[in-house]
Amino acid sequence: MVKPEGISPKISGSTRFYPYFKDCVGAIDGTHIPAMIKGRDVSSYRNRHGFNSQNVLAACNFDLEFIYVLSGWEGSAHDSKLLNDALSRRNRLEVPQDDQSSDIEEADNPSQQQQRSEANTWRANIANSMWEDRPRNAVNEEYEEDQYDESEAHNGY
Template sequence: MMRGEHIERPLTRRQITSRGYDYIHKALNDDPAIFRQVYRMYPDVFRKLCTIIREKTPLEDTRFICVEEMLASFLQIVGQNTRYCVIRNTFGRSQFATSENFHKILKALNSLAPDLMVRPDSTVPAKIRESTRFYPYFKDCIGAIDGTHIPASVKGRDVSSYRDRHGNISQNVLAACNFDLEFMYVLSGWEGSAHDSKVLSDALARKNGLKVPQGKYYLVDCGFPNRRKFLAPYRGVRYHLQDFAGHGNDPENEKELFNLRHASLRNVIERIFGIFKSRFTIFKSAPPFLFKTQAELVLACAALHNFLRKECRSDEFPVEPTDESSSSSSVLPNYEDNDHEPIVQTQEQKREDVNI
């Protein structure tokens, strides 16, 4: 569909209101920059997503509303953190209909999520292949893994288990990404008090969980054990990028050199979290839904993120620092949990190889 063309109306003209149809039709044909600001994507990308939803999910136009309006109201909620009462007035729908349409789009996006998650391949990532700092030392690395906390709304006696180390009620979301800022795996719904390594173990144990190809590995931080398929930095050694910034702060030994290169590559997971939370501002505060819906919403928006990276790779929202990336710690804690898998010799060799 080209600029200026009309959205095809639902099959019958019997509609409760045409306000929503008229609103989104006008928005699609106005300034693309304004549309992108409100709906987090450009009009042509929005139209393509509507086509995919119609073709690959059971969702379709009804007698009363088209997919475009349902998607637009959903995107305004997740992109602007807009409440139902505002959407109701904007599109001329009842609060019940607004909620129903939101959950229809949520279900459709989650059904698309498996196909939108990027699968690892055997090629060396360009970021590594094209840099003498990283190649050949990290040639088997396929991405980075970390957890991020998203504010949660939880009621009942289980509230305390969702309280994270900062004292906030949150869900702990585990994500893996590649060096093109695309999600490869997302596991949401864990309590904020859960340790990252526990969430990772759950991801690996699930039937359709996280898979790591033979001979490949992800970069992880000190919150995870250093073990096969997951390469962590040296403990008790400077690690964070800001620790090496400025004159006179260059690495002083092989372990610091490894940690600097490791941190430089692993920073991609902090960037993707920053873009994700900047694009979908609903995650800056506790979403006003049942917790099950809050967890599903994370996966749906991760799928949306990947779709947008594919369709318009240069369109990045300003990265905002996350709690994980703004850590002021200059030295990694020197401890090992008893239930962690011990570091094997092959992992030590991988870390030593980086210093060649």
């Protein structure tokens, strides 16, 4: 099994992904591999789609390298059963614990709230710029002046 070494540069270098994946070492998923089964075991290898298969659990890192594969389970086995088996075997899937800290300072990567605030400011600036650059004609100018006069009248100033 490949041991994770810190945060992948693909994650640490991305303000889009870092807030969500800073503690991830990879991805895990299951798939069904078609199988030819004979004898009385045929029914246990039939998956929910109706064909015979082996259920395979695999984990990979962000460099798309497999770090764990568990194969051989019947197609009818649920993914949670495979995951439980992968975590309890002698050569089990190792999951890093929470006490492992990242090598990158949080200050270097803006929080989701900071990113949202910056995005909202950017959107407001774009909208204001578009409003300033809009095409104008005499009819629009008179309408806007009338609207402005009415708003002052309602404010009581």
